[in-house]
Amino acid sequence: MPNSEVLGAFGLGRDRSAVRTSVKTTALKVGVVLAREDIDHAWQDHRWRPLSVLVGIPNLDPGDVLKSGEGFTHYYAGTFEIGMHRKETSAYVVNLENDVPVVYVVATDAEDEDSELPYYIRLVTVSPFEAQDYLDSGEDIVEAIPMIEPLVAWVEKFVDEHHQEEVFIKRQRDRVRLEIEKFGQEPIAITRQRQRRKFDA
Numbered sequence: 001m002p003n004s005e006v007l008g009a010f011g012l013g014r015d016r017s018a019v020r021t022s023v024k025t026t027a028l029k030v031g032v033v034l035a036r037e038d039i040d041h042a043w044q045d046h047r048w049r050p051l052s053v054l055v056g057i058p059n060l061d062p063g064d065v066l067k068s069g070e071g072f073t074h075y076y077a078g079t080f081e082i083g084m085h086r087k088e089t090s091a092y093v094v095n096l097e098n099d100v101p102v103v104y105v106v107a108t109d110a111e112d113e114d115s116e117l118p119y120y121i122r123l124v125t126v127s128p129f130e131a132q133d134y135l136d137s138g139e140d141i142v143e144a145i146p147m148i149e150p151l152v153a154w155v156e157k158f159v160d161e162h163h164q165e166e167v168f169i170k171r172q173r174d175r176v177r178l179e180i181e182k183f184g185q186e187p188i189a190i191t192r193q194r195q196r197r198k199f200d201a
Contacts, residue, residue, distance in 0.1 A: 018056050020081075026158055027083040028151075031058045031076060032105055032121050038071035048119050050077070050105035050143040055150055063116025075117055077107075080124045084155070086162035091127040092155055093163060101152050102144040104131035126155055 020027040031054035038046050051074060060066075062078040082103065084092060095101050106123040122140060125131055126147075134140045147155070 024087075025083060025085050026154075027081045028055070028154060029057050029079055029081055030055055030103075030124060031060065031079050032124060033066060034075045034077040034107065034117060034119060034121075036073045036075070048107070049141060050107050050121070050145060053103050053105065053124065053145055053148075053151070055148065061116075077117060077119075077121050080121055082124050082126060082151075084126065084158050086158075088127055088129075089159050089163035091129045092159050095126055095128050096152070096155060096159065101126075101147045101155070103147055103151065104128065105143050105145055106131065106134045107141040107143070108139065126151075 018029045032050060033052045033054065034048060035051040036046055036048055041047075057079050058076065060076040062076060064076040065073060066076055067074040104123070104125050104127070105121060106125075107119040108122045110118055110120045119141065123130070123134065131142055131144075135142050
């Protein structure tokens with residue numbers, strides 16, 4: 001079953017433009033929700049963080065308010081792609097082996113003063129290795145958001161089709177160790193064999 005059909009089985013991803021697949025890769029368009037939340041802190045009164053991931057392409061514009069209440073407002077941050085490559089399946093396996101598989105969303109300061117939101121989404125990924133690079137920099141907000149079931153099924157399907165465990169092959173030593181051959185000289189092991197044949201004759 002193609003990955004688009006996996007999503008369709010959950011009533012999601014029916015819009016074919018939301019899924020892009022090739023022999024080596026697959027990509028799914030998702031919407032990201034960004035939250036502004038009041039906090040009790042000595043230096044700041046609120047924080048921003050990626051809150052959730054929506055499968056598909058919602059008919060929304062970045063900056064649209066999705067929900068608000070006492071101490072919080074949820075904004076639509078835009079539409080982005082989660083991409084997977086068959087050479088990176090080891091990372092996806094690590095994610096799936098967690099008790100709760102997650103989508104990593106990386107948000108960074110918006111440099112454009114005219115931006116609808118103070119942060120823009122730099123990356124949406126299911127690779128913990130890719131997310132770690134941004135965590136190490138300490139310059140971005142990296143949020144691990146639990147995957148909804150259709151996303152888990154989508155990732156599992158891709159891994160089932162492309163993942164191959166690496167097999168360690170132990171190198172076998174040659175039975176006869178040949179000495180380093182100097183220019184113009186035959187290997188010592190061959191010289192010794194020739195001498196033995198001479199004495200045995």
